Structures are given as C-alpha cells and as structure tokens.
Amino acid sequence: MNNHSRSQSLDASTLVSLLNELAVLSEAAKNVREKLLKIIPVxxxxxxxxxxxxxxxxxxxxxxxxxxxxxxxxxxxxxxx
Structure with missing residues (x-):
C-alpha cells in the first residue's frame, strides 16, 4: 500500500445505511462468538x-x-x- 490518502463524500442516507449494516454484522459476529464459546474447549x-x-x-x-x-x-x- 502507498501512503496516499483518499477521501470520498457520502450522503447521509448512505452513511446511515452503512452504519446499520455494521451494527447488524457486529451483532452477528457476537452471536457466532458466543456459540463458539459454548462448543469449543478453551x-x-x-x-x-x-x-x-x-x-x-x-x-x-x-x-x-x-x-x-x-x-x-x-x-x-x-x-x-
């Protein structure tokens, strides 16, 4: 990767949509982690x-x-x- 930064504008509805998707993915990851903790020996x-x-x-x-x-x-x- 190079050290050049890139910026892009997002409209509010796109940003809200991305944040909602991130929240859904975060919750799904949490659920998967909890299920794995129940079945995999640690x-x-x-x-x-x-x-x-x-x-x-x-x-x-x-x-x-x-x-x-x-x-x-x-x-x-x-x-x-």
Missing part, C-alpha cells in the same frame, strides 16, 4: 476460559441456582469447615 485459565466461566456462572445465578451467605460463619458451615 484453555484452562485463559482469558476466554474466564469469560466463558463467568458467563456460565451468571446464567446459573440468574436461574436461581446460586448460593448466598450472610456471613463467614454460614459459609464455613456450608463447606463443613
């Missing part, structure tokens, strides 16, 4: 592993399968310590 401890683990944990909590403790004593009792 390396333990990697950033993707943490992302996947956090997402799964939040889904469990939202589904009411989380446990909460009011204090450390309750936690210790739960753990049998």
């Amino acid at each position: 390396q333990y401890g990697s950033d993707l592993w943490w992302e996947k683990s956090d997402k799964e944990a939040m889904e469990e909590i939202k589904a009411g399968r989380g446990i909460s403790f009011n204090n450390i004593k309750e936690l210790k009792q739960y753990l049998g310590a």
Whole structure:
C-alpha cells in the first residue's frame, strides 16, 4: 500500500445505511462468538476460559441456582469447615 490518502463524500442516507449494516454484522459476529464459546474447549485459565466461566456462572445465578451467605460463619458451615 502507498501512503496516499483518499477521501470520498457520502450522503447521509448512505452513511446511515452503512452504519446499520455494521451494527447488524457486529451483532452477528457476537452471536457466532458466543456459540463458539459454548462448543469449543478453551484453555484452562485463559482469558476466554474466564469469560466463558463467568458467563456460565451468571446464567446459573440468574436461574436461581446460586448460593448466598450472610456471613463467614454460614459459609464455613456450608463447606463443613
């Protein structure tokens, strides 16, 4: 590539159309990424592993399968310590 810059004018409707297409593509890429995270194993401890683990944990909590403790004593009792 050369270092020459090129400029082109766009009318407002074309710009809006391009931005809308970009938003659609961005959402599609996000959906593909989420599906891949569900089916492809990720390396333990990697950033993707943490992302996947956090997402799964939040889904469990939202589904009411989380446990909460009011204090450390309750936690210790739960753990049998």
